[in-house]
Amino acid sequence: MALIAILAGDGIGPEVTAEARRVLEALDLGLTFEEAKVGGAAYEAAGHPLPPETLEVAGRADALLFGAVGDPRFDNLERAHRPEQAILGLRKAFGLFANLRPARLFEGLEDASSLRPDIARRIDMVIVRELTGDVYFGAKGRGTTEAGLREGHDLMRYDEEEVARIARVGFETAMRRRRRLLSVDKANVLETSQLWRDVVIEVAKDYPDVALDHMYVDNCAMQLVRDPGQFDVILTGNLFGDILSDQASMCAGSIGMLPSAALGATGKGLYEPIHGSAPDIAGQGKANPCAAILSSAMMLRHSLGLTEAADRIDAAVAGAIREGARTGDLGGSLSTRAMADAILERL
Ligand code: NAD
Ligand code: IPM
Ligand code: MN
Secondary structure (H helix, E strand, O other), rough: OEEEEEEEEEEHHHHHHHHHHHHHOOOOOOOEEEOOOHHHHHHHOOOOOHHHHHHHHHOOEEEEEEEEEEOHHOOOOOOHHHHHHHHHHHHOOOOOOEEEEEEEEEOOOOHHOOHHHHHHOOOEEEEEEEEEOHHHHHEEEEEEOOOOOOEEEOOOOHHHHHHHHHHHHHHHHHOOOOEEEEEOOOEEEEEEEEHHHHHHHHHHOOOOOEEEEEEEEEHHHHHHHHHHHOOOEEEEOHHHHHHHHHHHHHOOOOOHHHHEEEEOOOEEEEEEEOOOOOOOOOOOOOOOOOHHHHHHHHHHHHHOOHHHHHHHHHHHHHHHHHHOOEEEEHOOOEEEEHHHHHHHHHH
């Protein structure tokens, strides 16, 4: 019997994760659930955003269902105690280097997208984002220059193995789709990116059936808004992938629609909406639970091999949206609970 660790976190994290759990329970898959605190909630209860008892539950679990972390009350703590360290720490602790962020437009959401309907309709891509390296995990610090000015620095760095393993995930993902991989970097300026590009080209030799292209990240940001239908699989680093996926979400209707999977070398994965704790709407029952619910489908597919149940969740979300179920972010007025009910009715 598979054990799912529920790490709901802060803000709307608990609100959307509760709905994802309800959907999983309705499918009667014999899963067991254990909850543990992360982020600001864990800091308040245990003095640390990722306490040992949470790591212990996560360590035993077959998969982790994560909500979101972040709380403005803790934005001025020293960095090691800030809520966001919980998600960074989990990714690192379990070697979850590969982040899949699929973005597609659900039928009926053309009007929610910031793009013209004829452009929005064509979005169907996966962003493959490296998740345990880059400027996120390089040496960082604050200090004073010789001239007495305050300074800050974060080292952007990758080694060739880190690039090669995420590149393989990108090529494998492309093989299961339309066989087109676009590697996004800033090789015209950054040495990290030149290494990235060199290694991706080397790995491409093992995937002769995949058409590989390269694009600079600034152009990619523009092309995402101009014509997102041109993309199949985007392969990119940690920082660029973070930014491009939030942008892609709005092309697809809302940040409340995009799920993600964080995977490593074993079957264990962490599944979470790409959005954060949304302090501006937390506690009001307004959050869109679709990203969390779709993340639970990714969990069934990638960690538990329950493909059919995953397909049922995806179809129920698509059905509810097609028939007009909408939370506020999508231009409607359903509560988080009512949106999930609309999905549950179609399971
Ligand atoms: P955010 O994603 O939390 O919110 C951005 C905007 O999108 C807000 O207006 C919010 O109301 C809206 N939004 C987000 N999710 C929504 C949903 N499901 N339904 C409807 N509207 C939704 O980003 P932010 O405001 O930059 O960050 C808030 C906090 O979340 C910060 O502390 C940040 O560090 C954290 N964060 C955490 C994660 C994570 O846990 N993986 C991801 C992103 C941000
Ligand atoms: C995300 C978030 C995180 C990231 C933060 C909260 C550390 O923005 O999951 O997209 O930057 O990876
Ligand atoms: Mn983000």
